[in-house]
Amino acid sequence: MNMTKLSYYLFLSMTLNCYACLWTWGQTLTQKPNIVVILADDFGVGDIQALYPQNKIPTPHLDQLVREGMTFQDAHSSSAVCTPARYGFLTGRYNWRTPLQEWVLASYEPPLIEEGRSTLPEMLRESGYATACIGKWHLGWNWPGEQTSQMLAEGNGLRKFQWDYSKPILGGPTAHGFDYYFGTDVPNFPPFTFIENERIYIQPTVRYRKEEFEGMFLPPIFDDMPMAPNWKFEEILPELTRRAVDYIHEQSKSEKPFFLYFSMTSPHEPVAPSDRFRGKSGIAPIADFVMETDWSVGEVLNAIEEAGISENTLVLFTGDNGHNYYTDLDKLLEAGHFPSGPYRGFKGDIWEGGHRVPFVVKWDKKVQAGASSDQLLCQTDVYATLQELIRGDSPSSDEAEDSFSFLPVLLGEKSGSQRSSLVSHSVHGEFSFRNEEGWKIVYLLPEKSVQLSRGKAAKVELYNLNVDPSETKNLLEDHPEIAAKLEQELRIVVERGTSRNGRERANDVEVRFDTIQHARWALQ
Known part of the structure; x- marks a missing residue:
């Protein structure tokens, strides 16, 4: 064979191999x-030891996840407290x-x-996924x-009424995109029992009596509330973990991809x-x-490995808000463990x-x-990111109004997310607005409590997180022009009903960030 033919065959062989490689990569x-x-529930930004080695609580499984994955150092929940943060995560909306x-x-x-609101599990289910929420x-x-579930000004006022636990409970996970649900609505709220899909799993036929042992932190108002027989709070997390592991093994046998939302009950009270x-x-x-x-x-990660699906499984770990401040925080600090890392504040706060x-x-x-x-990221962005990954497009203007894909960052591409600002919200309804340059304007209660502050103008402060991540120096007097610019940008995000370009949307109610709300529920 002459050199010309040899060169030709070598070239042909290399070309075919390249096409094969590209085809395989494309298929993957x-x-x-x-x-x-x-x-995780109330898991602080500083609670993973690999990211904060000076902290004192060992987290070997999360440390391994950090070594094997990408850590986003500037990630935020939509709110500093449970329910609203979960709403933002599942809907892609503030x-x-x-x-x-x-x-x-x-x-x-x-x-x-609300009915008709698109959710992350609905989007994935429409894309061919089996979907489950456990926790x-x-x-x-x-x-x-005898009465309906309703929005009351008094927190937990509905506990005083009688409820029929033998009938289906509607409007929950299976009404919003999940094929299957098993868990507890809130571990420290009645009824103290598990729920499966739309039914109470074990009827709450006995009454809760507060056990006196360190670390419970259950509100005394729930004493004598309905509870399942032999209910043990310490058995909640192990049971949910076992069911998450079982679900992974079960779904690994199917050709259909699955989405598991493992919404832990720990380390929340x-x-x-x-x-x-x-x-x-x-x-x-709390450290235990x-x-x-x-x-x-670790059990969930091991299940993925044992099921042989690690290579084709995306795992995301995050928390719904900062670490709780009233569950023995003083003992953590005394031991040299700082669950918020270098940042000011804890669960519920508008601070970082x-x-x-x-x-x-x-x-x-x-x-x-x-x-x-260091990409600025909000949990609302998970919706658009997974939609781009799975469908190759972006949410319509009618859904996920505050979601920006960070998929290019995740895959190591040079281009980043289109997110350039962040609106945060506290347990008291306080707002803050942050831009890419690290400037953060904060709208605080003007009085010591929400009740005393209602209807009053918020107290405004300004910080630069790039030079002062602990938010110790209020720069409002030094840079009023920056504060005015940030306020105008925030007003646009609020009034347009969306953070994204394109068609304007509407908020469900009138929203004022510069004035403290008159009531917990803003009803039209």
Whole structure:
């Protein structure tokens, strides 16, 4: 064979091999990955030891996730407290656009996600996914009873009424895109029992009596509330973990991709570590519970490995808000553990420690292991990111109004997310607005409480997070022009009903960021 023919065959062989490689890579990218979201409850941005080695609670499983995934260092929940943060995550929309202007959904209150509102699980189900939510819901149900679930000014006022636990409970997870649900609405709210799909799993035929042991932190108003026989708070997380593991193994046998939203109940109160973790930290029950949370994450990650689906499973770990301040925080600080890292504040606060959250994504051979990104990110962005990944397009103007895809960042491309600002919200209904340059304007209660502040103008402060991440120096007097610019930008985001370009949308109610709301529910 002469050199000309040899060169030709070598060239042909190399070309075919290249096409084969490209075809295989394309097939891998276009194959829909399984998606497992692990949402910890009240897990601080500083609670993963690999990211804050000076902190004192060991988290070996989350440390491994950090080594194998990409960590987003500037990630935030939509709100600094449970219900509104979960609304933002599942809808891709800021929570303060809804009637709920402060606090969380109380026991027996109605669904916060309105009928017809598109959700992340609905989008994925329409794209061919099996969808499941296991764990805490805390987004409301239509509870059956002599009265209806309703929006009350008095928090947990509906606990006084009688409810029919034998009938279906509508408006929950299965009404908003999940094929299957198992969990507890809120672990520290009645009824104290599990729910499966639309039914109470075990009838609450006995009454709760507060057990006196360190670490419970259950409101005394719930004493004598309905409870399932032999209900043990310390058994909630192990049971939910077992069911999440079982779901992964079950779905791994199907050719259909799956989306698992594992909404953990820890380390939220009732702080009730199981026997194997009680006292293990040597610090406090809350530290033990953080360790058990890490164990639970490890069980889910191990299940993915054992099922042989790791390479085609995207895992996302995050928290719904900052670490709680009233569950033995003093003991953590005394031990040298700082759950908010260098940031000011904790759960509920408009300060960074209230809404800056851990955010780690692992996807073998797609997301660079051990990588870190300083991309500004809100949990509302998960919706658009997964839609771009799965469908190759963006949400319409009628859905996920505050969601920006960060997929290019996740896949290591040079272009970043289109998110250039962030609106945050506190448990008291306070607002803040942040831009890419690190400037943050804050609208605070002018008085010591919400009740004394209602209807009054918010107190305004200004910070530069790039030079002052702990928010210690108010720069409002030094830079009034920056404050005025930020306020105008925030006003546009609020009044347009969307953060994205294109057609304007409408908020569900009138929203004022510069004035403290008159009531918890802003009803039209």
